[in-house]
Amino acid sequence: MSTKIHKTSYLEIIIGPMYSGKTSKLFEIYKQCKFCDIPVAVINHSFDKRYHETLMSNHDKIMIPCIQTNDLALWYNENHPENLIVKNADVILINEAQFFHDLYEVVIDMLKNNKKVYVCGLDGDFERKKFGRILDLIPFCDTVTKLTSLCSICKNGNLAIFSMRITDETEQTIIGSENYLPVCRSCYDTQSNICKNRDCDKNEWCSCS
DSSP: SSSOOOOOOOEEEEOOOOTTHHHHHHHHHHHHHHHOOOOOEEEETTTTSSSOOEEETTTTEEEEOOOSSSSSSHHTTTTTTTHHHTTTTTEEEEEEEGTTTTTHHHHHHHTTHHHHHHEEEEEBBBTTBBBBTTTGGGGSSSSSEOOOEOTTTOSOOOOEEEEOOOOOOSOOOOGGGGGHHHHOHHHHHHHHOOOOOOTTOOOOOOSSO
16 A cells, blocks of 8 residues: 555555565555555454454564454445444455455445455465455556565575465365465476375475375
């Protein structure tokens, strides 16, 4: 978020792999809003309870108040007893946006109602396939920010742009950062079999599996 206060509706999409600082980016925007006395609502998907049941946390365990839900429309369009938190906000921050089934419809409605919306989440899954509806919002957005991490395999400074799953589950949605590594393109393409042997103490790429 720039220091400029947007006078009309605004949509910024913040994407990237695991451990790229996406949630921390939302924290920066939240702090700016609070400093400038701008009404802000933070919405986090209820899947994300890694460090706290009711607060949104980044990997450094810095936490801020949030609404935990799996249904955006419930808090924005319906007669929810506390939906004024979102209705009265000028700025709305949505975390783990790839999990919201109604993301596209609700965000479009927010923009029609002059909201400033920041949508944060994964752009792709562990197979580098589209994850959720985030990418469908790009034609409507003002800014797209793609964050990167550092590759956890080669560890030579290469930028990590993908999330590689290090367990053998095949479902698209497996919660838990411990199940993934941020990796560069080269390591994603060449390292096909991370050790999934739970008894292996190497915690690295090996052939025992």
